[in-house]
Amino acid sequence: MSGAALGIEIVFVFFLAFFLLHRYGDFKKQHKLVIIGTLLAWYLCFLIVFILPLDVSTTIYNRCIARNAVTPATINVSHLTTTAAVITNISRPTLATTLRGDDDTVPQECFKPWSYIPKGIMPIFWRVVYWTSQFLTWILLPFMQSYARSGGFSITGKIKTALIENAIYYGTYLLIFGALLIYVAVSPKLQLEWYQLQTIGIAAANTWGLFLLVLLLGYGLVEIPRSHWNGAKKGYLLMKTYFKAAKLMTEKADAEENLEDVMEEVRKVSESIKYNHPLRKCADTILKKCPTEYQEKMGRNMDDYEDFEEKNTNYPSEKTLVKLHKQVIYSVQRHRRTQVQWRILLEQAFYLEDVTKNETSATKQFVHTFPPQEPENWITRHVYNPTVEWYWECLLRPWCSRILAVVLALFSAVVVWSECTFFSTRPVLSLFAVFIQQAEKTYNYIYIEVACFLTIFFLSICVYSTVFRIRVFNYYYLASHHQTDAYSLLFSGMLFCRLTPPLCLNFLGLTHMDASISHQKSEPTAYTSIMGSLKVLPLIADGFYIYYPMLVVILCIATYFSLGTRCLNLLGFQQFIGDNDMTSDLTDEGKELIRREKRKRQRQEDGETRRRDWKERYGNNREDTSRNRNVNSEPKESSYTEMTTNRTASKYSRPNGRTERDRIELLQDAEPLDFNADTFADDPPESESGRYQPAGRYLSMSQSNSRIFDDV
Numbered sequence: 001m002s003g004a005a006l007g008i009e010i011v012f013v014f015f016l017a018f019f020l021l022h023r024y025g026d027f028k029k030q031h032k033l034v035i036i037g038t039l040l041a042w043y044l045c046f047l048i049v050f051i052l053p054l055d056v057s058t059t060i061y062n063r064c065i066a067r068n069a070v071t072p073a074t075i076n077v078s079h080l081t082t083t084a085a086v087i088t089n090i091s092r093p094t095l096a097t098t099l100r101g102d103d104d105t106v107p108q109e110c111f112k113p114w115s116y117i118p119k120g121i122m123p124i125f126w127r128v129v130y131w132t133s134q135f136l137t138w139i140l141l142p143f144m145q146s147y148a149r150s151g152g153f154s155i156t157g158k159i160k161t162a163l164i165e166n167a168i169y170y171g172t173y174l175l176i177f178g179a180l181l182i183y184v185a186v187s188p189k190l191q192l193e194w195y196q197l198q199t200i201g202i203a204a205a206n207t208w209g210l211f212l213l214v215l216l217l218g219y220g221l222v223e224i225p226r227s228h229w230n231g232a233k234k235g236y237l238l239m240k241t242y243f244k245a246a247k248l249m250t251e252k253a254d255a256e257e258n259l260e261d262v263m264e265e266v267r268k269v270s271e272s273i274k275y276n277h278p279l280r281k282c283a284d285t286i287l288k289k290c291p292t293e294y295q296e297k298m299g300r301n302m303d304d305y306e307d308f309e310e311k312n313t314n315y316p317s318e319k320t321l322v323k324l325h326k327q328v329i330y331s332v333q334r335h336r337r338t339q340v341q342w343r344i345l346l347e348q349a350f351y352l353e354d355v356t357k358n359e360t361s362a363t364k365q366f367v368h369t370f371p372p373q374e375p376e377n378w379i380t381r382h383v384y385n386p387t388v389e390w391y392w393e394c395l396l397r398p399w400c401s402r403i404l405a406v407v408l409a410l411f412s413a414v415v416v417w418s419e420c421t422f423f424s425t426r427p428v429l430s431l432f433a434v435f436i437q438q439a440e441k442t443y444n445y446i447y448i449e450v451a452c453f454l455t456i457f458f459l460s461i462c463v464y465s466t467v468f469r470i471r472v473f474n475y476y477y478l479a480s481h482h483q484t485d486a487y488s489l490l491f492s493g494m495l496f497c498r499l500t501p502p503l504c505l506n507f508l509g510l511t512h513m514d515a516s517i518s519h520q521k522s523e524p525t526a527y528t529s530i531m532g533s534l535k536v537l538p539l540i541a542d543g544f545y546i547y548y549p550m551l552v553v554i555l556c557i558a559t560y561f562s563l564g565t566r567c568l569n570l571l572g573f574q575q576f577i578g579d580n581d582m583t584s585d586l587t588d589e590g591k592e593l594i595r596r597e598k599r600k601r602q603r604q605e606d607g608e609t610r611r612r613d614w615k616e617r618y619g620n621n622r623e624d625t626s627r628n629r630n631v632n633s634e635p636k637e638s639s640y641t642e643m644t645t646n647r648t649a650s651k652y653s654r655p656n657g658r659t660e661r662d663r664i665e666l667l668q669d670a671e672p673l674d675f676n677a678d679t680f681a682d683d684p685p686e687s688e689s690g691r692y693q694p695a696g697r698y699l700s701m702s703q704s705n706s707r708i709f710d711d712v
Contacts, residue, residue, distance in 0.1 A: 060448065221462050346594070
């Protein structure tokens with residue numbers, strides 16, 4: 001198994017990163033370089049999280065080898081039975097080992113872990129992973145961000161825009177690095193060497209990352225358990241969904257209005273720039289980024305093929321077109337995202353309302369208001385049937401959410417305690433360090449790796465989930481269902497690459513595997529050896545890295561009482577707070593919006609049901625009628641005349657058969673409902689050009705004229 005575990009995890013982590021990126025990104029529409037850059041950044045960060053436990057177990061084994069200076073023995077069943085005899089035969093004084101105390105000397109034999117990684121592999125692996133991720137986050141990804149969002153029409157123009165936008169960005173980092181460099185140069189006890197310069201750069205990056213890490217960690221430690229606890233309360237989730245619906249509808253309307261304004265500007269530009277104008281190619285590029293319906297409306301302004309001539313006409317400049325191109329990209333992406341999110345939110349609201357209704361069901365069978373759109377398969381028909389779904393959704397799932405919330409809350413309490421006490425080595429107060437040291441005495445490598453993985457995985461979930469949740473206005477927003485733009489994807493890759501190294505160093509400090517924390521002269525992990533010794537900067541090593549993580553307590557308290565949410569609410573950024581008037585107003589508004597969409601969906605379902613019933617009953621006659629209508633098709637202006645003639649003929653003629661009589665009765669009593677319409681008005685006003693039908697259905701005369709015979 002030597003090195004096999006490393007290879008398996010490398011492959012597994014790649015597919016994990018690929019799956020998550022596919023959920024948030026759009027492989028078909030987004031640029032390939034954006035996909036590759038983001039995938040590489042996520043992949044490298046996830047690799048550090050998954051491989052670090054293997055580094056810890058290998059380091060513990062190497063420490064045992066260094067202490068005992070014996071030939072390593074591989075664990076197997078036959079060898080375990082003779083371990084005692086082998087230890088009793090050891091008589092050389094060099095095999096006496098001081099384990100934990102100065103007076104406690106016990107001869108001991110080292111056993112190779114199942115996931116042992118040979119020497120020399122891990123340092124090279126960490127060096128490649130770390131420096132590649134740092135190159136991505138500090139140099140390449142910021143440049144790609146500006147390049148992807150640029151409105152330039154050529155590669156040279158986009159590169160120029162990216163360089164200008166990143167000049168201030170890179171200058172800030174050079175200023176921080178220069179300040180640390182001056183600090184080392186002025187210090188009389190330190191001499192500048194390449195190794196020290198490298199350590200200064202790593203320390204500067206980790207300091208920036210740790211500053212943001214504690215903020216995100218303090219939020220995630222409280223919010224993740226609380227979200228699972230609130231997930232058991234369907235009423236709470238339903239109210240929050242109503243609140244989101246009201247906010248999303250506002251954003252959706254704003255996105256539609258913004259898109260209309262931008263499309264109007266595009267129309268003016270397209271009409272002013274003739275087909276042989278030098279900037280016509282730029283205008284065509286902008287038109288290609290517009291939605292299809294707008295492209296059909298605008299098209300090219302080539303009706304009269306008027307040649308371009310140098311006149312006094314104020315044509316837009318290339319700089320104006322670049323700005324307009326950038327606005328088109330942003331507005332189209334935002335409009336498409338809000339449309340998709342609105343549909344997803346509606347499905348979520350309908351589902352939560354169904355759960356609330358089914359909780360009091362006497363039949364104990366889950367009934368959906370609208371049938372699932374996915375086709376029925378063997379699992380939904382035999383395994384996850386309505387009875388099983390009712391027991392899971394109404395009984396088991398809430399209790400599972402509560403149990404998981406309690407477990408996560410206990411884990412969060414252990415993390416907070418260890419963050420405040422990990423610097424204490426005698427006695428050892430960090431609970432994670434206690435667990436690892438106890439397992440190290442028995443060399444239970446499986447337990448060590450599982451404990452390390454669960455610890456660092458929980459820390460990563462708290463930090464990464466916060467990255468996925470936060471939203472910086474409309475510039476950074478990770479939206480699922482392939483609705484995240486290129487700028488946000490690249491920005492998330494930057495955050496992951498900056499947060500993961502200090503996160504792993506913090507984990508090694510919590511478990512006392514970092515020699516700078518444990519103050520023991522033992523072999524460090526391969527990861528900390530790549531980070532370098534922070535003794536070059538004692539102010540950071542002995543001050544900031546030790547005491548700053550204690551602020552997580554204050555952040556957890558602030559998150560528990562929702563202080564940040566309340567402050568944002570006071571500033572005008574509506575947040576969901578149960579005891580707030582603004583929250584209740586938006587909740588009521590969202591409830592009415594969901595109710596309106598539900599009525600609209602029900603009308604569409606009724607129309608589809610009637611259409612299917614009509615096809616099943618009068619399928620053959622419908623085909624004949626449709627064939628005759630296609631052959632004798634006339635303009636739309638004659639539709640109303642045909643309707644009147646057919647009704648008059650059916651009124652004064654005698655039907656020859658039952659099928660003909662049923663068809664005539666249907667024409668006489670048919671409700672003028674447009675089944676092809678996408679939307680229906682809920683409470684339509686009276687109009688002279690149409691009429692209000694029973695059950696709240698309204699159809700204008702122009703619409704009924706063209707589609708009243710579609711179902712006959």
